[in-house]
Amino acid sequence: MSQSVGIKDVARAAGVSVGTVSNVINRPDTVATETRARVQSAIDRLGYVRSESARQLRAGRSRIMGLLVLDMGNPFFVDVARGAERAARDAGLGVMVCNSAQSAGEEAEYLSLFAEQRVRGVLLTPADATGRNIETFRRHNIPFVLVDRVAEGTTECSVSVDDVAGGALAVRHLVDAGHRTIAYVSGPPGLNQVRDRRTGALNALAEAGLGPECLRELPTERLDVAAGRDAGARLLGLADRPTAVFCANDLLALGVLQAMYAAGITVPDDLAIVGYDDIEFAAAAAVPLTSVRQPAVTMGALAAELLLEETEAENGTKRHEHRRVVLQPELVVRRSSLSAR
Amino acid sequence: MSQSVGIKDVARAAGVSVGTVSNVINRPDTVATETRARVQSAIDRLGYVRSESARQLRAGRSRIMGLLVLDMGNPFFVDVARGAERAARDAGLGVMVCNSAQSAGEEAEYLSLFAEQRVRGVLLTPADATGRNIETFRRHNIPFVLVDRVAEGTTECSVSVDDVAGGALAVRHLVDAGHRTIAYVSGPPGLNQVRDRRTGALNALAEAGLGPECLRELPTERLDVAAGRDAGARLLGLADRPTAVFCANDLLALGVLQAMYAAGITVPDDLAIVGYDDIEFAAAAAVPLTSVRQPAVTMGALAAELLLEETEAENGTKRHEHRRVVLQPELVVRRSSLSAR
């Protein structure tokens, strides 16, 4: 039974002290070649694996970073996780991915899990609008980087995407295609992102000399497919029906598309659709969705790098400056917005 | 700076010994009420959080279980993760979710990460067909439970779904609807699941007195949307085109649906489609997909429970018997298979 072989078992088997075994692992050049080989063979023979918990107890911090996202069902966050994971692994760290399910309570729960784990730091998309959980981070001195949603009143590092620009990209594209009345399936009105994207949309309309009355807002409770389906039904009921719709995310757009298909409305000829996030399923829809691509993988990677930089600076001499990175979105045009006219 | 307040800081602040603080946390009833209150207030004041690494160093094992899936981009695995997470949390454990991206190399890498973390155990869908990684688990005495794919030659715990039954469900449904020639977009021929689902499909045909020539197999390299699109194109080129198609998973089905839509083929009237997994996006497709539902959340939860049972038994008196749980799939009928005829 290899029931927990420790460093001292290896030491005994190789006829050296524990310190030498530790040196073989961590600073091999300080050990004579022959001894090193002997120790190494003992390690292999016994199947020794060093204990992370003991290491991190001594080091005072762990080699894991936390990632707390709103919804693992949304492929956008899966991409963020992918990016973070890659960047973390390049630095020899692991990532612990958790799902707050948009609940402040769950967020707090995971937060204390992270604190107990003495996680190196946390990347998070805050679910708690009150900022109380963020306050706890500060209190416990846990470095964090905000991803995608930047809470107001924070000066810490963040990575986000210019939502005003994104909204403008989408609507400018529709206006250029000749649309003059555009619906905006917006999601929960409280979200910054929803507001910013509307601002961008209005900007784009203004550029074309169109007033805000050209944007018909359809708020929804949630940002998922069912809400989109519902919004699509409402859209069909509008008098003077818009010829195009811009959705605050791709899940909503997929829901709208489904509602249109069910009602026999042809996309894009009867209604053009533009989504947001460019998740994998946007390209996979029956009518491939035009979407505003958020560089999700890049965001994850960048956030992880910022966190690493911050925690490096902490014990080194160099000082860390918090940074707020804002990335630019990109319009990916597909069939859903290319009407034949 | 609350830079790592330890138990002894609390002890000093409360004027008691470390043992008492430990007792307040772990066995509050052994401490006098007044003392307990004093210690508790010190804990709150200093913002003390116990160190998981020290705990697990002492306990010899951690409170985390690993979950290694093939593809976090597939919502099926997201559901598995959800189920596992819930069951683990009910037992006071955390889950570390990792993504092997179907690569044996990455799988091995995460495996050693888990070993270093002295993880309680691992739930995994093996990516390594050779079973070499599984062998390493055994060598290091790490309990594991196989999820969804049961490697041959393993006697350990596993949770899977009866793929023969699933294939039969799908094809029986199509045969009942009057289809006599059915395509099977099957995925990589090497996979057990692909074979089992075909077996089920053939069984269902046989029940109806139809021979294997009625099943037109279209293998693909991968199990994703792009592969489905490609298979859809090939399907269109078939002489004597089938009137229905059964896909080995929903991603393939979505790809087929997209190809049909692009070619102007109406689903379900010109072609009925049945997918597999019943991911969220199956219901969200333009034509909602009929699909064979795998109880993904249940599988995750059940696997976690099996693992917990196994690790409980290890130090208790009761012995653990490995179990191989096989769940039954369920057909979810939606519009994609309901032709008007």
Next chain:
DNA sequence: GCGCCGAACGATGACGGTAATGTGAAGGCC
């Protein structure tokens, strides 16, 4: 008054690994 008991808390030794410090031998230098 004496002895005993239990309650409440203190002291201590692992757990496994790391890094600073110690030690002994070989070898170089004046």
Next chain:
DNA sequence: GGCCTTCACATTACCGTCATCGTTCGGCGC
């Protein structure tokens, strides 16, 4: 030859927690 350095390895002091084992002390029975 005496002294110092260097190399190669051994020793050991932590890191934070927790369970075991002491210790103290008040109370109780006789």
